[in-house]
Amino acid sequence: MTEPTPGSAPRPASSSGVDAHLGYARRMDRSDGLAHFRRQFHGIPQDSDAGDGGAGAADTGSVVAYFDGNSLGRPTRASLERIQKFLTEAWGGRLIRGWDxxxxxxxxxxxxxxxxAAIGAAPxxxxxxxxxxxxxxxxxxAALESQLSLRDDGPFRTEIVVDTDNFPTDRYVLEGIAKERNLxxxxxxxxxxxxxxPGQVAAVVGPQTSLVLLSHVAYRSGFIADVPAITKIAHDAGALVLWDLCHSAGSVPVELDAWGVDLAAGCTYKYLNGGPGSPAFGYVRAELQDALTQPIQGxxxxxxxxxxxxxxxxxxxxxxxxxxxxxIVGMLAMQDTIAMIEQCGIQAVRDKSIALTEFAIALADDWLAPLGVTVASPRDPAMRGGHVTLSHPAMREVTARLWAQDVLPDYRDPxxxxxxxxxxxxxxxxxYRxxxxxxxxxxxxxxERSGLG
Incomplete structure (x- = not known):
């Protein structure tokens, strides 16, 4: 196989099929500049991928393949030690003094x-x-309250722009605010x-637009939105923009300051490996901070x-x-992955992400397309985040069967x-596995569906 270049998925060098793909995978693992980070995660023995291209199924513990890092990342070994030390020393030893x-x-x-490390924001x-x-x-x-009092030669800014396929939380939150404030x-x-x-955004923003809320990487397809262009369109209309970074922070380069973004929020339990329910992060551009009043006053x-x-x-x-x-306890684990990203650089993470997703698409084309599977993610890597969605009417049942085999993707309709x-x-x-x-x-x-199984 040839090594992947941006925009071209790897293909087997001959018709040998599985062997060609496996050989490619092992060559890529041997040359992977980030392989040493893999051994720093719990559940992956420290001697795996040490130079022989991988130690087989045993290198992921009981899991044959973990395909859900975009929903819940693995814990690091260092985080296990950090949390234990916190319990016995920082909390157990320093007690209330820890706050100061x-x-x-x-x-x-x-x-x-x-x-x-991850979002291009100054301190x-x-x-x-x-x-x-x-x-x-x-x-x-906070953004909406600051905008409701503004007039552009006429009406109050009473409109919020959001898309129909944004993550449910984003849509539900805005539906509640709109009802609460009559927007x-x-x-x-x-x-x-x-x-x-950008064209879709330009078609709906106007003098009454107060806020635009969109996801940088779409949770279903992995599509990467053009943040600089959309942010400028919203600003030209006089609106503020809030970006959801849940599926991009730690996987896709983000430059909030350089892009002129107003506000952003993102979770820490996906690519930042903060653990189940670890607290989210929020970003507020420095120039806006003292002009905004946040609604939950504590x-x-x-x-x-x-x-x-x-x-x-x-x-x-x-x-x-x-x-x-x-x-505080919920913030501990993410620190070790943040340090890894800062050490290697987010662009190195992105480069490997592209190579991995290109490989997955190549396997899907060769192995799954003949079974009726389509790729429901952008094929251009410049427009695709860290995950690939494979579409087929049987995928709900396939996902359940895979979980029973310790292969862990996730499922999203349709x-x-x-x-x-x-x-x-x-x-x-x-x-590959x-x-x-x-x-x-x-x-x-x-x-089984055909009655032949």
Whole structure:
């Protein structure tokens, strides 16, 4: 096989099929500059991928192939040690003193680390706080309140732009705010195998647009939105923009400052490996911070936290977007993956992500297309994030059968099996094994449906 170049999926050098693909996977693993990070994840023995192209199925513990890193990342070995040490030393030893010594600042020190490593944000603009849903609500509501009082030679800005295939949380949050504040949602009809384009945004924004909320990487298809172009279109219309980075932070290069983004939110349990329910991060452009009033006024967001005065007085800067007591334990695990990304650089992560997804698409074309599977993600890697969606009416049942075999993708309607490939913890041979299991499982499912199985 030839090595992949952007825009071209790898193909076998001959008709030898499986052997050619496996040989390619092993060559890619041997030359992988990020392979040493893979051995830093729990469940992958430290001697795996040490130079022989992979140690077979045993290198992922009980899991044959983990294809769900875009929903929940693996824990790092260092994080297991970090959490244990925190319990016995920081919490168990320092007790309440931990707040003054480190914990009060942790939402902002980790936020700055995310800013440096993953989202292109200068210090003082990123915080770690609540769940993604609550963070989106706070930022959306703050943006909308600041815009409702603005007039452009006429009506108040009372419209919010969102697309029909945005992640449910984003849509539900905006539906609730719109009902609460008597605002109008302007819907962009987005393709479930694609995403929102600048032209679609330009067609719906106008003098009454207050806020545009979109996802950088579409959760279903993996489509990458053109953030700079869409942000400029919204700004030219006088609107603010809130970007959901849940499926891009830690996988796709993001440059919030350079792109002129106003607000952003993202989760930390996918490519940042923060663990189940780890708190989200929020970004607020420095120039906007003191002009916005966030709606959930809690004691941690005040100017003098321990004065505990009779009235809420919002802190200056990014602290005003914190509400209640930060989830310190929930912030611990993400630090180790953030450090990995900062060490190798997000572009190296992206390069491997492209190579992995190109390989998965090549396998899908050779093995799954004859079974009726279509690729429901952009084929151009410049327009595709870190996962690939494979579409077939049998994929719901196939996913359940794969889980029983310790092959773990996930499923999204309509008929989409998502292959989420986290570059720091996923090898090419693991991708090969998982895709081979998808092929065999789909074949078995189709045979049973035909009555021949």
């Amino acid at each position: 010594e480190e914990w009060m600042a942790l939402p902002f020190t980790i936020g700055d680390a995310i800013g440096r 003082g603009q990123t915080f770690v706080g609540d769940s993604t849903t609550v963070t989106l609500y706070k930022l959306a509501r 109008t949602l302007r819907w962009i009809e987005s393709d479930t195998a694609g995403g929102v384009t 004691w941690m967001g005040t100017q003098e936290v321990f004065t505990m005065g009779p009235r809420y007085e919002a802190a200056y800067g990014i602290r005003r977007f914190i509400s209640g007591t930060p989830a 008929g989409g099996l998502r292959i989420g490939l986290s570059p720091l913890s996923t090898s090419f041979e693991e991708t 998982g895709m081979a299991a998808v092929r065999e499982t789909l074949r078995a499912e189709l045979l």
